[in-house]
Amino acid sequence: MTTTTPNAGPRFDVSLDAAAPCPNCDSRGLKIFYAVDQIPCHSTLLMQSRTEALDYPRGDLRLGFCPACGFITNTRFDPTVHEYSQRCEESQGFSPTFNKFARELAVRYADRYKLKDKVALEIGCGKGEWLVSLCEASGGRGIGIDPGYQPSRLQSPALNRIQFIVDFYGPKYANLQADFIACRHTLEHIGPTLAFMRDIRKTIGHRKDVVLFFELPEVLRELEEGAFWDMYYEHCTYFSPGSLARLFRMAHFDVTHLSVEYDNQYIIMDAVPTDGPTQPRLPLENDMPRLNRGVDNFAKVASTIARKWTDMIKGAHAKGEKVVVWGSGSKGVSFLTTLGLAREVEYVVDINTYRQGKFMAGTGQEIVSPDFLKQYRPDHIVIMNPIYIPEITAQVHAMGLRPNIVAV
Ligand SMILES: [Zn+2]
Missing domain, CATH: 3.40.50.720 (NAD(P)-binding Rossmann-like Domain)
Structure with missing residues (x-):
């Protein structure tokens, strides 16, 4: 970890293999296809001065693709440099477009799983906006866990039915029995994905009526559009609908719903616990050919787009x-x-x-x-x-x- 060294620009043709196994499926042979050195380890943290912003610790991005399960991960990710705290300001809740989507999603899930007399647990609830919307829509109770939660922000009659815990979720919270477990835009910040999902499966135990709802960025679009701006240090893992479903099936869940929404930017997935691994059965899961093509073409597409933006912005400045x-x-x-x-x-x-x-x-x-x-x-x-x-x-x-x- 060093500071203030500017990066040498993105590199798209990196024909190295990573030594570590895939954190999603444990197989060897991750192919590195994209690298940027010395990028800030954090981008949603509030930087109080230009000096602090320029001197913020940096790390390397080395995206590795698993040919076995389609998972993509930053093989250089170091979780110890992360500072998820109340200084984090990731909320998108100031945008009417985003709020409308999030609120409609809350109403949809409150209805779909009839959460009125039930407990909804949200892992990584951020500032709690979505959990409040969900409990407002359902009339049910909620538990939110997030190290960046701030109590002063929200006002809602539903708040007296919601408990917030300012912490990271982990096995120590196995006692929190919930009927519905939501996890939105959180899994992509977690390095050991299979271990994390196995922990959740363990905490559910014998209960088969629990439902999981996960929402996270969709990587196929990012690969095909050459969207290098969607690849950054905090996102240590990148999922397609198929690679996410494969992770869940391996961790003893059945995937019951899979869709891509918000202009093809987010994966929306529902799952239920099972006694063992399950087999793919939804059309969106069959995406290995598309993933392979996306990874193979990323160098060409992203370098062209990077050049286009550099020329446009430097040209305008000149x-x-x-x-x-x-x-x-x-x-x-x-x-x-x-x-x-x-x-x-x-x-x-x-x-x-x-x-x-x-x-x-x-x-x-x-x-x-x-x-x-x-x-x-x-x-x-x-x-x-x-x-x-x-x-x-x-x-x-x-x-x-x-x-x-x-x-x-
Ligand atoms: Zn894998």
Whole structure:
């Protein structure tokens, strides 16, 4: 672990094999296909000063692909450098687009599993927004576990039915008996995936009426689009619908529902406990050919896209035009650090008020509110997620600005 050494840019053709076995299926022979050195170990942590942001510890990304189960993992991931705490600000709950999706999902699951008289446990509940929505919709009780939970944020009559625990989930919480276990955008932060799922299976024990609901980023789209900004240090694991289902089946679950939603960005999966491994039976699980193609083509696609963005942003800067990035979360940090863009982009915009006035890990840009653009008047806005184009375009036009708006 070193600090302040800039990365040497992404490398897409890395024909090395990793020594360690696959954390999903335990077989040997992970193929390394993508590497970036010296990227910030954390991107959602709030950086109070530019110096702190620039000096934040860095680590290497070496993505390895398992030809046996299709799992992708950062073989250089070191969990000890992580600082998941109340300083983490990962909430997307400031976006109407995201809120609508999350709320509809909560209503859907409250109804699907009739959670009214039941207990829902959410592992990695973040700031608790979704668990509150779920309990509001169901009328049932909830337990949320997350090291970054902050009690002061939420207001809801459902809160008196919810217990929050500020900690990491682990076997010590086996006593928390729940009917429904949700885990959203958390598994991709966990290195030993099979061990984690086996722990959950152990805590469920003989109860067969428990249902699991998992939601996490979908890697097939990331591979096919060359979305290098979706690959960063906090995400040590990357799943396709098939590789996620294979993990669950190996850990003694049956997968009962599998879909890809939110503009093909998220995997949505339901599972129930079984007495042993189960066999694939859902169409989306059959994705090994597509995964192999995605990994093989990633070098070509991602390097072309990286060049396109570098040329566009450096070209604009050279002409004296102002470029801002919109979205200061992990994608924004990954985009800027992977391309090594520091002075070419002066500011990063975020609607999350907790992130405003803070700084981007790795490249040090100040995070500003959308209102700041009225005086700054950018020529180009690069949005870190195309799903927010309509929302952001409306907001920018309402300020009387007409910059060129593009999305990754
Ligand atoms: Zn594997």
